[in-house]
Amino acid sequence: MRGAEQTVTAQVPVPRSNGAESDGAAARPSSPTKATSAPQARPWPVAAPVGVDLGTHEVLNQVPPLAGYDPLACDPALVDAVRQEGAADALDDLAVLGRTLTTEQAREDARLANENSPVLRTHDRYGHRIDEVEFHPSWHRLMALSVGWGLHGAPWQAEPGSGAHVARAAGFYLVNQLEQGHCCPISMTYAAIPALRHDPDLAARFEPGLMAREYQPGLARPDTKSGLLAGMSMTEKQGGSDVRAGTTVAAARSDGTYELIGHKWFTSAPMNDLFLTLAQAPGGLTCFVLPRVLPDGSRNPIRLQRLKDKLGNRSNASAELEYDGAIGWRLGDEGRGVATIIEMVSMTRLDCVLGSAAIMRAALTEAAHHVAHRSAFGLRLADTPLMQTVIADLALESEAATSLALRLAGATDRGERELLRLALPASKYLVCKRTPAVVAEALECLGGNGYVEDSGLPRLYREAPLNSIWEGSGNVTALDVLRAVIREPDSVDAVLAEIDAATGTDEWFDRGVRELRTELRSREERRARRLAEMLALCLQGSLLLRRAPEEVASAFVSSRFLPDGPWRTAGTLPAEAHARALLQRITPT
Template sequence: MASDIRVTTNQAPPLVGHNVVTADAALVEAVARHAAPEVVDDIAPIGALAGTAEGREHGMLANEHHPRLTPYDRYGNRIDEVEFHPSWHWLMERAVGQGLAAAPWESDSPHAHVRRAAGFMAWSHTEPGHGCPISMTYAAVPALRADDALAKEWTPLLASLSYDPGVRAASGKRGALAGMGMTEKQGGSDVRANVTEARRTSVDGEYTLHGHKWFTSAPMNDVFLVLAQAEGGVTCFVVPRVLADGTRNRLDVVRLKDKLGNRSNASSELEFEGTVAHRLGDEGRGVRTIIEMVAATRLDCVLGSTSLMRRAVNEATWHTAHRSAFGSLLVDKPLMQNVLADLAVEAEAATALAIRLAAAVDDIADPHEAALRRIALPLSKFWVCKRTPALVAEALECLGGNGYVEESGMPLLYREAPLNSVWEGSGNVNALDVLRALGREPEVLDAWITEVGRARGGDVRLDRAIEDTLALLGSLMGDPASLEVNARRLAVRMALVLQGSLLVRHAPAEVADVFCASRLGTSYDGVFGTLDGGDLRAIVDRATPVTA
């Protein structure tokens, strides 16, 4: 009997109707461990909405309909406005309303940053691009604390749960978003090479800026933290989009970048020529002033990359659980199980580390937590962001040709995967920052040793890896000529040991066993699907989403 070619068979159903929070055992356990079960309940609605067909559709539409720059209005007035698709605003409204921007800084909850981190990871399943302005808004608040008056002016608006887009004075808005402008054409990560000039005005603390910023995302945000050269050196400034009297500050949007990755977010070049700015912190202390913003955005790089991993693993495990080939489901094939389990272990290790970092922010007054954050942030930013492109590529391959078409959502994840290794310092910058922390702040090594030491005795491979890593560090510190060239090697080992310690202490035995056997040995080649033994099916089942 001939089959009807119009009827599709052996295709996985759409991955919708699942709660991306409660269906993720690793995330639920990490949040309950570092916060409380009630926090899981609190963010469950975020996970439910992120797993809907509606959320997925808005994410696709926001990327299909790119932002559009309008430099002039119909009368020839310079307006420099960027128009976004309604789906962008739908995503932003819910992200802000769910407290994923700067709300944790004004919260009385002892677990506000863990809640926000888990919610940020879950909501990013809808679409990663709009996480950029959300992240910058979150990160701006600790930097603003360098000036009490500026912090009091902006923090309540940035921490608001109201999304209020539009070019208007801050005094007339229910909520605000922040951006940052550091990178210039000639400098990149070397911000001390910036040439944008800051000139004093007759008003105390006020300057005008003159120069060009090479990358400034979300140019429609309400306020920007910008680095420029003042008489005393590189200085941080607060630049409002609209001045207090309602006139538009001069932020000329030169163009929107045609970039790799998401297309929903507008990345731009800005020119300043007489742009009004307010000094934040002392002249010449700009890097130190903005470093807290950098630290917070680095955390979000880890959260964002982990979210990409989690979404990719969800798609791969879901597809293989419903797709048959050569007589059985793909997920039942031993080699496919090996690949999927390897991907799932990587995503779980990233999840455990990401939530642990957020917990350190919640308890930053504790000296151990502060020191651990200092060393673990660049370690995690380096390693988790480096692993994401390889993981997403392997997950895409699990879907075969179906994963190569835009409707699957996998191409967007693949294009987006390298982003966080570039943003807020490339891999080299973060690896070198690890060396800088170890060389200047001895307490950070003590914090790392204490943290990983909490798992001593739990796995002999982890114990050996701790000793080997300390021996590597000792040999490098004793040979300054080889220190920098081996910075990545050291960062990889320290990050893996930190992940391993968390999994040995908290993950199911099968997950910790596979991680230690593969990642902490000497023969791991980094290729997914080369695990040797372990309860692979249990690991895959743990990572496979369940729909309602």
């Protein structure tokens, strides 16, 4: 087991009987052996301490550890996007955060938090119901890091247009490259604040704790804690993404609160301090705020039934829970539950795009570092034309995803609601869909080493499909794009204006935009995925043509806007792509 003391067996000389040290050979008798002589001393197998070089052979051609690199220095797409979106003042702080995240300790915490999954404790030793989840200390260190940097709530304290959401998005993107599971409660807390503002009294009660940069785990009355975390609890077993099919019921009480009874099928981070949830009130589906601990100090009867055994995201607990007469406050009007909580869904969708872009970047970093130091058949991998083309292709996908994600954060800062209404679900669809393919190609760049857990790539690969599923899987997100196109023409105009800012600069891109306009008129459900993909792809192309260096923009457009169909696999860039320059641009040093 990793972390346990390891031993190896070796043959070592036995000391001479007179106590003198051996010279490296077994002790020999001073005269020929006689029948009456004592048996000759023989070597005995003993354990050699860990780290002792047994001298079997010299290990060559191994890649050095990646810890200690500067993630901003090899990610000019991020730096440029932060500047373009109005948060240049945050770059110095982001550089400090980036260096913190690449330390050996931080990388080890990420590993340990995932190898030691959370454990559900439903009862204490005396049989009392406690409904608590036990986490590894590394989880708590990661949480304290992200909360301390304000990635959970700080932007909501700033003035609109200040660049605070862009700065936070860049920090969230960096932290996601280290470890993704703990980012779930960070994201939900960030997303809960705008939804809470539907009720000024509830916002005044909880916002100070949700914005505080103090991480205080454990159950206590919210008003006694120095920092709070929020979650969301919507999915039920019979409905999935169809939240209107929920059967949890809420009955009004005389004191203005509601009592909820029902079962929730998927609630992540169940140890957060409060949750936004949906239930059927007399007036229809309604949003409620439920604390884990009630104002009188008693535990709210929110019963954790079991934790999900997930493909990835192993560090984060996701639970099935039962509301056994749980008490909550109504948030928004009865019957307006979806309209109330949609603010939270929009913000978590933004974080899905950021998180997927970060996973791409983390996999790309590992692959670029590997090929920069590994040789095969007498050549450094980074010097071989085919490997250059593969890494360059992955770099293009990463840069496009990063630029688009930060553009969405800038739109959040500036209140560009029409743009976000359509661009956000389209971006989530494409960026999250592309992530598993990018990680798989990056893993393959390491060969067999990439398939081994020690490399960290298998964890990224298991994590890669997650954001495409959470907050609306592919079909749900594509249909949301189609609804926006049909019902909200202002959102179409806003997105086309963004795209058209680059028309006339590239013939292939212009052809892609014309195809998009044709697709926008179709409005057929069976083509909703194609519409979402084309919208996001044209947004990426427009951003890169306007903002990225020529070698990045031209390679992206010439490979993603092919006349004979969309880009399919990595390593199929056209001959004129500047593969070496793209590789050098993103390799950590």
